[in-house]
Amino acid sequence: EGVGIQDYTAIKMKVLNWSDAATNTIQKVLPSNTEANVYFLAATLRPETMYGQTCCFVGPKIKYGLFKLHDASAKTGSDNEYVVCTERAARNLSFQGYSAVWGEVQKLVELTGADVVGTLLDAPLSVHKSVRVLPMESAQASKGTGVVTCVPSDSPDDYATVTELAKKADYYGIQKDWATLEVIPIIETPNYGKLTAPALVEKMKIVSPKDPKLAEAKNIAYKEGFYYGNMIYGEFSGRPVQQVKDLVKQKLLDSALAFPYAE
Numbered sequence: 327e328g329v330g331i332q333d334y335t336a337i338k339m340k341v342l343n344w345s346d347a348a349t350n351t352i353q354k355v356l357p358s359n360t361e362a363n364v365y366f367l368a369a370t371l372r373p374e375t376m377y378g379q380t381c382c383f384v385g386p387k388i389k390y391g392l393f394k395l396h397d398a399s400a401k402t403g404s405d406n407e408y409v410v411c412t413e414r415a416a417r418n419l420s421f422q423g424y425s426a427v428w429g430e431v432q433k434l435v436e437l438t439g440a441d442v443v444g445t446l447l448d449a450p451l452s453v454h455k456s457v458r459v460l461p462m463e464s465a466q467a468s469k470g471t472g473v474v475t476c477v478p479s480d481s482p483d484d485y486a487t488v489t490e491l492a493k494k495a496d497y498y499g500i501q502k503d504w505a506t507l508e509v510i511p512i513i514e515t516p517n518y519g520k521l522t523a524p525a526l527v528e529k530m531k532i533v534s535p536k537d538p539k540l541a542e543a544k545n546i547a548y549k550e551g552f553y554y555g556n557m558i559y560g561e562f563s564g565r566p567v568q569q570v571k572d573l574v575k576q577k578l579l580d581s582a583l584a585f586p587y588a589e
């Protein structure tokens with residue numbers, strides 16, 4: 327961080343149904359008769375894991391905005407697209423060709439993460455038909471779009487967070503079944519098997535998303551998955567993750583389900 331450029335894939339997770347808390351706010355700025363498509367925009371470094379998405383994380387206290395997205399390269403969706411992300415990310419996007427006027431953001435309304443928890447989304451490529459927006463205390467406002475898509479099979483942070491949410495659903499003000507979607511094996515690694523993140527979390531006795539050991543678990547999972555992992559799900563099943571990463575990314579870009587985002 328700080329130096330160099332991080333090349334993310336920005337995944338467009340389409341809103342199917344807003345949370346109760348956000349419905350009125352959204353209705354005011356986007357009347358239901360407008361044919362707008364709204365997406366939660368999640369920044370990922372692992373596009374090949376998108377088959378395993380089970381939810382979408384926001385920081386409950388983070389401020390997000392609903393921004394107009396001008397996606398000149400979009401093959402579908404015309405110019406009626408809006409995204410939920412941090413203002414910081416929207417500003418960066420406006421310098422990368424995604425705003426009508428270079429360097430200018432078009433914000434319709436502000437929302438906190440807590441407001442949008444429970445929103446139902448379509449997660450591109452996911453084995454699950456729809457996923458919920460859930461709170462993640464460790465989501466950072468200053469990284470990516472502030473929105474994190476959850477792949478518990480391959481991200482120890484994601485696995486530790488959904489495990490915590492399922493355990494204390496009432497405390498977090500969510501429905502337990504939002505946090506208990508099946509964790510699907512998508513990548514096999516030589517040392518940790520078909521569910522690398524859960525295996526690591528268990529082996530390292532990580533019991534909370536605040537556990538400092540997660541930093542090391544994240545490094546191991548990334549190295550194992552990216553350098554030694556093989557796909558065991560989807561159309562590239564049987565091939566090494568290293569080859570498949572760019573293929574899945576391109577597939578998402580070609581179908582306008584994602585676009586490149588750098589910061």
Ligand code: A2H
Nearest residue numbers: 369370371372375465466469470472474475476477480481
């Ligand atoms: B990765 P780097 Cl399966 N706050 O995507 C906290 N975490 C964030 C974030 C934010 N604002 N924005 C992005 N991220 C996460 C998938 C994944 C990711 C897997 C395994 C490892 C992994 C599914 N979540 O990341 O600090 C996103 O999670 C470990 C490197 O910019 C993003 O990729 O290097 C990653 O952190 C970006 O982290």
